[in-house]
Amino acid sequence: MNEELDVGALSRRYGPMVLRRCRRLLRSHEEALDACQDVFLRVVERRDRLDAQYPSSLLYRIATNVCLNRLRDRARHPEDANDERLEAIARVEEPGAGSHARLLLDWLFARHPESTRTIAVLHYVDGLTLAQVAAECGMSVSGVRKRLSRLRQDMPI
Numbered sequence: 001m002n003e004e005l006d007v008g009a010l011s012r013r014y015g016p017m018v019l020r021r022c023r024r025l026l027r028s029h030e031e032a033l034d035a036c037q038d039v040f041l042r043v044v045e046r047r048d049r050l051d052a053q054y055p056s057s058l059l060y061r062i063a064t065n066v067c068l069n070r071l072r073d074r075a076r077h078p079e080d081a082n083d084e085r086l087e088a089i090a091r092v093e094e095p096g097a098g099s100h101a102r103l104l105l106d107w108l109f110a111r112h113p114e115s116t117r118t119i120a121v122l123h124y125v126d127g128l129t130l131a132q133v134a135a136e137c138g139m140s141v142s143g144v145r146k147r148l149s150r151l152r153q154d155m156p157i
Contacts, residue, residue, distance in 0.1 A: 112151060
């Protein structure tokens with residue numbers, strides 16, 4: 001392990017710079033926060049191979065690559081209109097609407113494996129990214145994406 005590389009100190013010192021870079025590229029504060037965490041996670045994972053001689057340049061380059069990957073993924077897999085419908089159902093607060101939403105969700109989830117329900121809750125309710133859901137469920141990102149896609153296809157219009 002590279003003992004010179006104190007990730008906590010790097011995060012405290014360069015975290016705001018990394019967050020600004022991510023926010024500028026992604027144009028979303030929430031997604032920038034996720035990307036910023038991914039940057040420092042990559043540093044932790046690869047710290048034995050990284051050269052810490054110029055940490056700001058290193059972190060800037062990692063942040064740029066993480067954000068460009070996210071933008072590429074976003075372009076390849078644009079959000080579906082049914083995502084909004086599922087999120088609305090998950091966040092319903094109107095009296096009486098909960099029972100209608102519950103019936104719709106019960107009908108929808110009865111057609112899919114139990115693990116799909118877990119994936120949907122982690123993504124739509126808890127707000128985890130596809131990569132985070134995949135890690136939590138022990139699946140690939142494409143597997144999670146396929147499950148959510150099948151779930152959206154079964155949504156009544």
